[in-house]
Structures are given as structure tokens and as C-alpha cells.
Amino acid sequence: MPKKPDYKKTEKWWLGLIVLFYVLYNLPGVPKYGDPHAAILHGVLTVLPIWIVCYAGLIILNKQRRLKEVDAETLQKMKDSEEGDV
Amino acid sequence: MLSVNTTWLLYIIYMAALIAFGVFVWWLDRRKNARQFYTAGNTVNWFVLCMTYIAALMSTWVFFSGPGGYYRGGLTYWISELSYMPLFPVLTYFVMNKVWLLNTERNYTTPADIYDDRFKSPALRLVLAVVFFSVSLPYAAAIYDACGKAANIASGGRISPTAVIIFVGLTTLLFVPFGGVRSVAWASTVQAWIFIGALWLIAMSALHYGFDGSLTQAISSVWQNTNSWFSYPGPANWVPYSARLGYPLACAIGWTIMLPDVFIRAGYFGKDLGAQKRLMFIQPVLQFIVWTGVMLIGLLAIALIPGLTGGDTELIIPLLVDKIISPNTLTFAAVLMALFVLGTLAKGLSAATSHLLVAGSIISEDILTHLLKLNVSPRVHVVIARVAVFLLGVASMLIALNPPTLIWTLIMFAIALVMPIFPVLVAALYWRRATAPAAVVASIVGVLTVLLTYKLGYGDAWYGLFGMLISTVLVIVISYCTKETDKETLDAFYGSLEKAEHKFFVD
Numbered sequence: 076m077p078k079k080p081d082y083k084k085t086e087k088w089w090l091g092l093i094v095l096f097y098v099l100y101n102l103p104g105v106p107k108y109g110d111p112h113a114a115i116l117h118g119v120l121t122v123l124p125i126w127i128v129c130y131a132g133l134i135i136l137n138k139q140r141r142l143k144e145v146d147a148e149t150l151q152k153m154k155d156s157e158e159g160d161v
Numbered sequence: 162m163l164s165v166n167t168t169w170l171l172y173i174i175y176m177a178a179l180i181a182f183g184v185f186v187w188w189l190d191r192r193k194n195a196r197q198f199y200t201a202g203n204t205v206n207w208f209v210l211c212m213t214y215i216a217a218l219m220s221t222w223v224f225f226s227g228p229g230g231y232y233r234g235g236l237t238y239w240i241s242e243l244s245y246m247p248l249f250p251v252l253t254y255f256v257m258n259k260v261w262l263l264n265t266e267r268n269y270t271t272p273a274d275i276y277d278d279r280f281k282s283p284a285l286r287l288v289l290a291v292v293f294f295s296v297s298l299p300y301a302a303a304i305y306d307a308c309g310k311a312a313n314i315a316s317g318g319r320i321s322p323t324a325v326i327i328f329v330g331l332t333t334l335l336f337v338p339f340g341g342v343r344s345v346a347w348a349s350t351v352q353a354w355i356f357i358g359a360l361w362l363i364a365m366s367a368l369h370y371g372f373d374g375s376l377t378q379a380i381s382s383v384w385q386n387t388n389s390w391f392s393y394p395g396p397a398n399w400v401p402y403s404a405r406l407g408y409p410l411a412c413a414i415g416w417t418i419m420l421p422d423v424f425i426r427a428g429y430f431g432k433d434l435g436a437q438k439r440l441m442f443i444q445p446v447l448q449f450i451v452w453t454g455v456m457l458i459g460l461l462a463i464a465l466i467p468g469l470t471g472g473d474t475e476l477i478i479p480l481l482v483d484k485i486i487s488p489n490t491l492t493f494a495a496v497l498m499a500l501f502v503l504g505t506l507a508k509g510l511s512a513a514t515s516h517l518l519v520a521g522s523i524i525s526e527d528i529l530t531h532l533l534k535l536n537v538s539p540r541v542h543v544v545i546a547r548v549a550v551f552l553l554g555v556a557s558m559l560i561a562l563n564p565p566t567l568i569w570t571l572i573m574f575a576i577a578l579v580m581p582i583f584p585v586l587v588a589a590l591y592w593r594r595a596t597a598p599a600a601v602v603a604s605i606v607g608v609l610t611v612l613l614t615y616k617l618g619y620g621d622a623w624y625g626l627f628g629m630l631i632s633t634v635l636v637i638v639i640s641y642c643t644k645e646t647d648k649e650t651l652d653a654f655y656g657s658l659e660k661a662e663h664k665f666f667v668d
Contacts, residue, residue: 086254089251090251090255093248093251097244100244101405103402106392107393108392108393108394109392109393110392111236111392114240114392114393115236118240122240122244125244126246128247129248129250130247130250133250133442140666141666141667142666143665143666145664145665
């Protein structure tokens with residue numbers, strides 16, 4: 076069986092961690108109403124990690140899955156010429 | 162307050178510049194087809210893509226309801242905003258980049274095109290056209306209305322909102338049908354800088370004149386006097402646990418992905434995948450900059466002018482200028498009020514023109530071309546596209562002049578209404594077993610569930626979450642109960658996606 080590319084695994088971890096911290100951020104009853112210190116701490120411990128995971132994942136994925144140097148316009152021209160040949 | 166002449170001068174100069182730009186772009190791109198007119202056909206570079214995206218996203222909400230929202234919602238409202246911003250790159254990576262890849266092979270124009278391409282269902286196209294159109298046209302009308310309101314406030318009530326609505330409506334009609342999406346994209350790039358600059362200058366000025374520039378002092382003042390501003394559910398109970406989940410999800414899915422004007426930007430505009438990559442990196446940061454500026458204005462307002470309720474909270478910016486800055490410096494206060502007018506105009510027009518174009522594409526492409534099978538030459542097609550946008554512009558202006566209650570309801574619903582369409586898109590991209598009947602039923606029942614959520618009084622907290630869940634279940638269950646889509650259609654669709662991935666990614 077061919078080995079799955081590295082980025083597939085990273086994608087799963089990335090999505091999983093984002094969902095995990097999003098669920099943690101949304102735990103019902105946490106933090107309790109009317110407690111400003113708890114609200115700030117809760118935001119730091121849940122929302123900040125979502126940002127960190129988001130950007131860390133993006134950077135890793137962009138390293139693992141490189142883009143070719145080609146834009147859509149060039150490809151469209153290629154496609155038009157292919158169709159012209161036919 | 163600004164004089165009547167100054168306010169009108171601001172409007173006239175701004176709109177004249179906009180029209181001149183629209184005509185210039187029309188002259189440059191005279192021979193473009195309807196697809197280029199509506200979506201720029203994958204030619205927008207990363208910088209314009211990022212700026213037009215943020216400009217289309219932020220409506221006049223930034224200058225009216227936004228600061229009022231933070232005034233009433235508090236810090237936890239801001240935290241809930243922060244929780245959805247980083248979801249944009251994830252959703253774009255897994256969903257919108259695939260839409261973009263498919264678009265390079267399949268040449269889409271309207272948001273419904275990709276659904277129809279996958280499911281081959283005129284019924285689904287009709288349902289989506291109705292949903293997308295329902296959220297676009299009232300949006301444009303509401304923005305015209307906000308521009309009238311801004312001029313009226315800035316001039317101390319001496320300028321009639323009706324006169325401004327007619328003026329802005331008519332000049333927009335000259336701008337949009339000429340230049341199409343390319344002129345709208347470039348203009349909104351400039352407009353985005355204007356509104357972000359105006360927003361932060363107003364915030365910094367209020368901080369300077371209200372607290373001698375000390376943010377610590379401002380925070381201490383709110384901490385002592387309105388401590389509930391820092392905790393759940395906020396000073397006006399805006400952020401209970403339900404809204405903390407429902408609202409950010411509605412923003413992440415409905416507002417930043419599925420509203421038709423942003424859908425075509427994230428899916429059809431980008432020049433290459435490099436532009437898509439930068440959009441993913443930059444967009445959360447831009448949103449952070451805008452929302453933090455709006456939050457700061459809300460914080461300063463609750464410290465400096467406490468006790469506002471209801472609709473008064475939407476006038477925080479002019480009130481701050483009038484009550485806090487004006488007693489210190491009249492000239493600078495007038496400059497800030499001018500920036501408030503220009504910011505509203507810039508922000509409003511970039512969103513209104515985007516919505517008008519999408520609404521026009523739905524009429525000319527989805528309805529006339531695909532559903533009614535109108536067969537005309539490409540030249541006539543572009544003329545129809547321009548006429549459609551023009552007529553919709555007139556309709557928006559007329560709605561703004563006499564807005565029914567429903568218009569505001571529809572805008573509040575807008576980001577929730579489009580949420581049930583998202584699971585159908587995900588199924589279309591990732592699941593071969595998804596069928597057309599499932600997509601149609603899931604879309605209709607999902608949207609109806611959202612309406613029911615609001616009807617039963619849960620909409621303000623849960624938005625479109627229930628509709629999206631119902632839609633997800635239905636698309637799965639009904640797909641298993643109905644006949645599979647034919648292999649030829651599926652192979653063509655997924656084959657195109659695979660082919661595009663090979664073209665753009667290093668294997």
C-alpha cells in the first residue's frame with residue numbers, strides 16, 4: 076500500500092486540535108457568570124491556543140505541501156490553446 | 162457637527178471619484194465576458210483579494226451596531242469574535258481552496274454554479290438562487306439606509322437621509338454596472354484602508370481626549386464602574402453560553418464563507434493558490450485589527466458615556482466626537498466626523514456594490530441563463546448582466562427609501578440563513594455518495610429550521626446552528642435512501658478537482 080503523504084497526517088492533527096480547543100472554549104458552565112478574572116483566564120487558555128494551532132498548522136502544511144509556480148491565468152491560456160488544438 | 166455644504170461636498174467628491182474609477186476600469190476591460198464581469202475569472206492578485214475580502218465582509222456595522230455591540234456585550238463578546246477568526250484559514254484550506262481549484266477547471270460565475278455542477282439539479286440551483294438573492298438585496302438596501310443615517314447625524318439632522326440615499330443610490334448605479342467586479346475589488350481595496358484608518362483614528366482620539374492616552378486608566382475606569390463588562394454574559398447579557406457558541410459559528414461559516422459576496426471572493430477571485438495562501442494568513446489578522454478597534458471604541462464609550470441603551474448605543478461614535486472630543490477641539494472633531502461619514506460611505510459602498518453584483522449574477526446567470534435557458538451572444542449576455550445590476554440597484558434604493566421591517570429581519574437572518582448550505586457544500590466536495598435530492602431537501606429544510614429558530618425566539622443566541630445540524634443529518638440520511646449520482650458526472654467533477662490539484666501542488 077502506498078505511504079500516505081505527511082501533510083495528510085498534519086491535516087488531521089490540525090483539524091483535531093482546532094476542534095478540541097474550540098470545544099474547550101465552549102464548555103457549558105465554564106467560566107462561571109459574573110467572574111471577570113475567570114473569563115480572561117478562560118480566554119487565554121482556550122482562544123489563544125486556537126490562534127497558535129491555526130498558524131502553526133498553516134506554516135507546517137505549507138512546508139509539507141508545496142505549490143507549483145503557476146497561476147490560473149496561465150493555466151487558462153494553456154487550456155484555451157489545448158481546446159484550440161482539438 | 163459638519164455643515165450641510167461640507168457633508169454634501171464629501172459625498173460628491175467621493176462618489177465622483179468612484180464613478181471615474183468605474184468608467185476607467187470599464188474602458189480597460191471593454192471586451193470582458195459575463196464571468197469576468199461578475200467574478201474577475203481568477204485574476205485578482207493577493208493584495209487586492211485580501212483587501213476586497215475584508216471590505217466586503219465588514220458592513221456599516223463597523224461604525225454603528227459594532228461599537229454598540231461591544232458597549233453592551235463587553236470583553237467576552239470580543240473573545241467570542243476572536244474564537245472564530247482563526248477558523249477562517251481552516252475552513253478555507255479544507256473547503257474554499259477546493260472550490261477555487263474546481264473553478265480553475267470548471268469556470269463558475271455564481272455561488273450556485275458549483276452546487277449545480279456537482280448535483281446537476283435545477284431545483285437546487287433555484288433554491289440556492291432564492292436564498293443567496295434573499296440575503297444580498299436587502300443587505301445593499303440597508304447599507305444605503307446607513308449612509309443616509311450617517312449624513313443626517315454628521316450634519317446635526319440638517320441633511321435629509323432620503324436625499325443622501327437617492328444620491329448614493331444613483332451614483333452607485335453609474336459605478337457598478339460599468340466596471341463590474343474588478344472595479345469593485347480595486348475600489349474596495351482603497352475603501353478598506355479608509356475605513357480601517359478612520360476607525361482607529363476615532364478610537365485613538367477618544368482615548369487621547371477621554372483618558373490622556375492612557376489605556377490602563379480607561380480599563381481601570383470600566384473595571385471599577387462597570388465590572389460586568391469583563392465577564393460572561395456581559396453588561397447587557399449579550400454573551401450567554403449559547404450565544405458564545407452560536408454567534409461565532411454563524412460568523413465563521415455564515416458570515417466569512419457562505420454569504421454570496423464573500424463566497425465568490427474566497428472561491429472564485431484569487432489569481433493563484435499563493436493568493437489563497439496569503440488570504441488564509443492575512444485575513445484573521447485584518448479582522449483582529451478591525452474588531453479590536455471597534456471593541457476599543459465600545460470600551461471607551463462605556464467608560465466615558467455610560468448609561469446608553471437600545472438604539473442610542475449605535476450612535477456611540479458621533480456621541481464620542483460630540484461629547485468628548487468636540488469640547489477640546491472643534492476643528493479636529495469636525496475632521497473626525499468627516500472621517501465617520503467617509504468611513505461609513507467607504508465601508509457601506511464596498512459591501513453594497515459587492516452584494517449588488519452577486520444579486521445581479523443570480524438574476525442574469527442562475528435564473529435567465531440556466532433556469533430559463535436564455536440563449537444569447539456573449540456581448541448581449543454582458544449587457545444583460547449590466548442591466549440586471551442596474552435594475553437591482555434601483556430596487557435596493559427604493560427599498561432603502563421606504564425600508565419594510567422585514568429588511569432588518571432579513572439582514573439579522575442573513576448569516577444564519579446561509580449556514581445550512583454549508584454541509585451541502587462539504588458533502589459535494591468530499592462525498593461521492595451525496596445525491597441531488599438530499600442536497601435539495603437538506604437546503605430547504607435547513608433554511609426553514611433557521612426561520613423556525615428565529616420564530617421561536619432562539620435565533621439571537623443560536624443563529625443558524627440548528628438549521629446546519631438538521632441539514633447535515635438530512636444530507637447524509639437522504640443520500641443513503643436515494644439513487645447514487647451517475648458515475649460520469651462524479652468522475653467529471655472529482656476528476657477536475659484531482660487534475661487541478663496536480664497542476665497547482667508539487668506531487
